[in-house]
Amino acid sequence: MAFHITQGNPTPLILQPGANASFTIEVYVDGNPVGPGEIIQVKLPEGLVFPPTGEIRFINLDSGVNRPLPIESRDPDGRLVRFKAEGIGNKPEGFYSVNVLAAPTAAPGDRTVTDGLTIGATSAKLSFRVSAPQPVERRVYGTIGANANIISGSGFTAVWGGTSTFTITFTRPFTSPPVVVATAAQGSATAIVTVASVSTTTAVIYTASTSGTWGRLPFHFIAMGLAAPQV
Structure with a gap:
């Protein structure tokens, strides 16, 4: 059994300093489907955090599902957050939406975390770009x-x-x-x-x-x- 986890489009997600946005995650598994409860870990780069009032939602447009998920843990600096996945099939069935906040003082530039997404023994990168502040x-x-x-x-x-x-x-x-x-x-x-x-x-x-x-x-x-x- 092998998990596949990826950041959805747009990649990289572009934010201005101080801006709040959401990125998406898709997950599927080789072999037999897996029931709910697998832990997904999100590791954000420097200058970006999961806000204290942020949400993680599971969305399945085909089924009309759009619901918030409980946060299993959030590190004090907001850069590491974990939540439980819904049931995982052999192809992406819906996606997860995760809030992210760029610090007001975040310097412009690209930011990539090679193990930004982790489920089980599988990791994938997360990519963001902080743009220059607009007048x-x-x-x-x-x-x-x-x-x-x-x-x-x-x-x-x-x-x-x-x-x-x-x-x-x-x-x-x-x-x-x-x-x-x-x-x-x-x-x-x-x-x-x-x-x-x-x-x-x-x-x-x-x-x-x-x-x-x-x-x-x-x-x-x-x-x-x-x-x-x-x-």
């Missing part, structure tokens, strides 16, 4: 006074550079220069607020007084763009 949309906005004091908003600092120049520094940089819009905080047909330059870390704003002379003026602004996700 997320970020908005920074607020109101800045004539003395560069922050009247409202967060995620930035402001400095007056003389005459009509204000420099806004974002406390967390964008991955590319954001779109910045600024308007005067006091109504006037002749008030001027100009976005002079924008980078991933700063925005420079010029303001003009209500008489049309360049000078300090309170203003509102909003910066919208992509930033790396916070860990």
Whole structure:
């Protein structure tokens, strides 16, 4: 009697840092079918864990079965988990779905454990790929006074550079220069607020007084763009 155990597609399973997903396992046996109760062991690579609230499910689409299975054991670090298999036939009859969580700090790259799956004396590899974190949309906005004091908003600092120049520094940089819009905080047909330059870390704003002379003026602004996700 020899068991066969494999990781289902997709292989490798791709996750972003901090993401939770599921991979599948298929099992069958040469010779006579085996009743329920064989222990399947899952060993995960560094940076991935079976979460404390994770599930292992047995699914058979042909029979309409989709049920959770009890966890026999889980190591404290979450990288080794064991559960009992359902009955095993001479061909895959359904499959197992196992939760996996990539640590928020997991470095991008491929991870393979040669004995990631074990049943009886048979082992097979488990393969994962941690992808680079994808940028997320970020908005920074607020109101800045004539003395560069922050009247409202967060995620930035402001400095007056003389005459009509204000420099806004974002406390967390964008991955590319954001779109910045600024308007005067006091109504006037002749008030001027100009976005002079924008980078991933700063925005420079010029303001003009209500008489049309360049000078300090309170203003509102909003910066919208992509930033790396916070860990």
